[in-house]
Amino acid sequence: MLYLVALPLLVYLSFKQKYKESVPARFFLFKNPPFKTKDGVWFHVCSLGEAKALKPILELVSDKDIKITTVTHTGQTEARKYDADVRYLPYEILLPFWMKKQKLLIVLEAEFWYILFVLARYRGTKVVLLNARISDKSVKKYLQFAWFYKKLLSNVEVIYAQSEVDKNRFLALGAKNIEIIGNIKLAGKITKTKEYEKPVQECIVAGSTHDGEEESILKSFIQYKKQVDAKLIVVPRHPERFESVYALMKNYADRNSLTLCRFSESQNFETDLILVDAMGELNNMYAISDIAIVGGAFREDVGGHNPLEPAFFGCKIITGKHFHDQKELFKYVHHVQYVEADEIHKALLATKDLPMSMVEEKINLEPIIQKILE
Structure with a gap:
């Protein structure tokens, strides 16, 4: 009965970019x-x-x-x-x-x-x-x-x-x-898919960010840039948010006389702010960055994102305090700053005195898989 009642909503969602493939496939078996x-x-x-x-x-x-x-x-x-x-x-x-x-x-x-x-x-x-x-x-x-x-x-x-x-x-x-x-x-195995030249300035990447987090990060970066020659790369978690995040970044760039570009249009990292509006580039950004602000943990309803990738590339990691869904992974990553959204600027300043993050644990899957397949 609930399925029948929800049909109009499901049909509506089928026309939205985020769900145009998954909803017809899951709820109507279309091409599935x-x-x-x-x-x-x-x-x-x-x-x-x-x-x-x-x-x-x-x-x-x-x-x-x-x-x-x-x-x-x-x-x-x-x-x-x-x-x-x-x-x-x-x-x-x-x-x-x-x-x-x-x-x-x-x-x-x-x-x-x-x-x-x-x-x-x-x-x-x-x-x-x-x-x-x-x-x-x-x-x-x-x-x-x-x-x-x-x-x-x-x-x-x-x-x-x-x-x-x-x-x-x-x-x-x-x-x-x-x-x-x-x-x-x-x-x-953590790898990068492309090799980019690291910028001369200090490079900060905000990875897997969600709605509301980019604004806090941008505010903190504006303050930080007054003291340190740095640039900020923003990689939103969901591709359907690329346009809204770009609009937000443009607003901050215009108000603070900063330069901005889309990664899809220019990959030379010459501007102050860069929006990575492409999938599969996050590890490539971690590889050229000094500091990683890992998103998803500044909002209680998300629960954090994987810290192993920025740690592998030696980034100094800043994240929020709501990392409950990734607690097991953060347990293995050392030298991480856990802060509230309004403390990001303070955490950025503190990175100059902190070592790079690192991972000290591995897991062998082979015996587990063998046991499953017995």
Whole structure:
């Protein structure tokens, strides 16, 4: 009934740039047929970060018939880079008509879909949770519905949790067969795709920023630039925000007599402000930057973003205090400043006396994958 009531909204969303592919595929099965074969290894991820985390795993199971489902368009784009049969995960009530039996369904992080799990088990597919977590922000809600999650998790054969805290939270929900493996994102190979010449001035990159964060960063940068010869590169998290972020940056540039360019039009990094309005460039920006302001943690409703990439390239990292979804990764990264949005200027000034960030942990995925595929 809710699906029928929501149809007008779904049709409306189908015309929006962000959802024009994912909504028709997920809610109407448009250009989203079932997998071509049965008895493969099926990975389900939500979005871009989880899709990227698949790379070292897929290298260990390259001889298998691999399938991948995603929820978001950015996750789908990343998944299509692999040698795999890739689909959007349909809305749950459509799964009985779409889903074929596979040998294994490996679900990453916190993608807990009741009908998906029940149907997989009913059709003889082994369900495994990998890199499983329950965030600080969500745990209270999970516990309120513990009776439901106990039923859902009873369909899972084994849970590979990120941390001891996550294991205890799953136990509180009635889950069994839980092992702690750490965060699989530590196994990912971090690379840059292009080589750019590092600017002469101090270079600051604001990576994976969300609405509201760019303004705080721009205000702080304007103050900082009065004291230090620096330039700011802004890489918004979502491509549909490129235009609005550019308008904001232009406003600040005009008011403060700063130069501004779009990365898509000029890649010489000569201006004071640069908007990276292209996908897949964030690591390339970290590689030429001295300081990284990692977005997503200055807003309580986002939960932070991956700090491993800027740490790998030796950036001095500044981020917000709301990094609850990335707490396990930040545990392995040293020399990070955690500040409120109005403290970014102070943190920028403090970087001159701080060492570069670094990562001191690795994870070996091979024994985990071998155990899953037994």
